[in-house]
Amino acid sequence: MAPQRIGIGWQVGVPSGWGTYGVNLAVELARRNIDPEIFFAVPKPYLTEAQATLLTPHLARQPANLARFRNGKAQIDGPLLHALGDKLDLPDILAPLRGKPEFGVVFFESATIPPTNIEKTKRFAAIIAGSSWNAEVAKSQGVGHVRFCPQGVDLDVFTRAPRTGKFAGRFAVFSGGKLEYRKGQDLVVAAFKKFHSRYPDSVLVTAWHNPWPAAALSLGASAHVVSAPGVDPSGRLDVSGWLIANGVPADAFVDLGGLSNLETPAILNEVDIAVLPSRCEGGTNLVAMECMAVGLPVALSRNTGHLDLIQDDNCYALNLQIPIGQVAGRPDLEGWGESSIDEIVQTLERAYTDSRDRAARGDHAAAFMKDWSWPNQVGRLLDVVAEFT
Known part of the structure; x- marks a missing residue:
């Protein structure tokens, strides 16, 4: 049975890979009637009209969620996805953000993971790795609960279209x-x-x-x-x-x-x-x-x-x-x-x-x-x- 809500523990809409991931994840959850609990978002995220229609009510709740986080009451009754940094690091400032259960999402570049960070991964039900390489490196260093799940691409936006000749002759x-x-x-x-x-x-x-x-x-x-x-x-x-x-x-x-x-x-x-x-x-x-x-x-x-x-x-x-x-x-x-x-x-x-x-x-x-x-x-x-x- 699908959860009623899923928390997203990173900034949605920022012009970066994480921001794009957050927007599309939230949109797809909303399409499936799963509430995306958004805690962090840019004031005016880049959204298509269809995305804006789906996300407007959820983004409207974001300031209240942020206030809860700042008051130390950022706990949701449902799964929560955390964005982990390089070397599987979770910043201390985000540690109070809690869910049931919690998952760490990671796209890391360092092939070495400090033992203290490996120990901290026990907090998470699973580590969701954005590439097979990430999954293999994490497993090789003792992180057993890893699942490979790459990001997606918006095929409604990224589709073929006729050329206008912008670079004609080149x-x-x-x-x-x-x-x-x-x-x-x-x-x-x-x-x-x-x-x-x-x-x-x-x-x-x-x-x-x-x-x-x-x-x-x-x-x-x-x-x-x-x-x-x-x-x-x-x-x-x-x-x-x-x-x-x-x-x-x-x-x-x-x-x-x-x-x-x-x-x-x-x-x-x-x-x-x-x-x-x-x-x-x-x-x-x-x-x-x-x-x-x-x-x-x-x-x-x-x-x-x-x-x-x-x-x-x-x-x-x-x-x-x-x-x-x-x-x-x-x-x-x-x-x-x-x-x-x-x-x-x-x-x-x-x-x-x-x-x-x-x-x-x-x-x-x-x-x-x-x-x-x-x-x-x-x-x-x-x-x-x-x-x-």
Whole structure:
């Protein structure tokens, strides 16, 4: 029997993977007549009209739920989902948030988990891992009650649409995700610079805005770029300046800046390929899933969370991976991989010269993602909840 309510213990609607997850989880619960108890939300979340209709009454209760939390009375009579941080950490400030039972949801990037955090997981009926890699790492370190349940994609929003010709006459290469070393944008820059020198009709289309600009400083550790990106007078990352400083001509890229989840499909339907060479993905990379859902062929690094997405014919797998953890002697980076710049260039050339194969991979990607809809994925999550209630 499905519960009457389920608590969501993270901020719903914030422009991030967690925020998107929270919105779609709440929407799908509401569709199933399960009350999503929302404790934290941004004032004006990005919602479609259909989402707003479903969530308005539940968001109206959020201020009262937040007041209960601040008064130390944040306990619900039903299951509660907690967002765990890297290394399975639950911030102390959220510890008073309680449910019956409780579940920890995690998309972690560190392959080592402190023993104290492993002990704290006993609070939860189960740990819900956002990738097979996360589940395997957690189990290998003694967390036995783990269930793999990846996030979904909104197939009503991320769907194919006719091109308007925004990049007509250009071979458009898309790359998205918040700008940081882990996401591998330095590899994209180095590879695209080489590719563009051979194919000057190419253009790099970036959606690399990071609401936490300090995270982009991690790119200073890369040998593939001259420096980390700076910040412009408005406090936003200067992606354009960074690309030019690294040798990408000003007429060879389009910096989209901050792009909301609802604005993204219009861009994805205008480009020819996406390149996402992440060194690590704790989850299954929402940007990659969205690209695949609209039938856009994607070059994906064969490591960590991407492994759940890669099949022989539904993407371009970047198979050459330098094992960063082994090379650096860092157990916390075990499973991380660095893609070959030459292989990225070769993949772009292959996509450029063989449009039939490119289209077929896009078709297979869209077909693959049909099973990753939010209704399906939330259904799988509810199966886990039912297992422990």
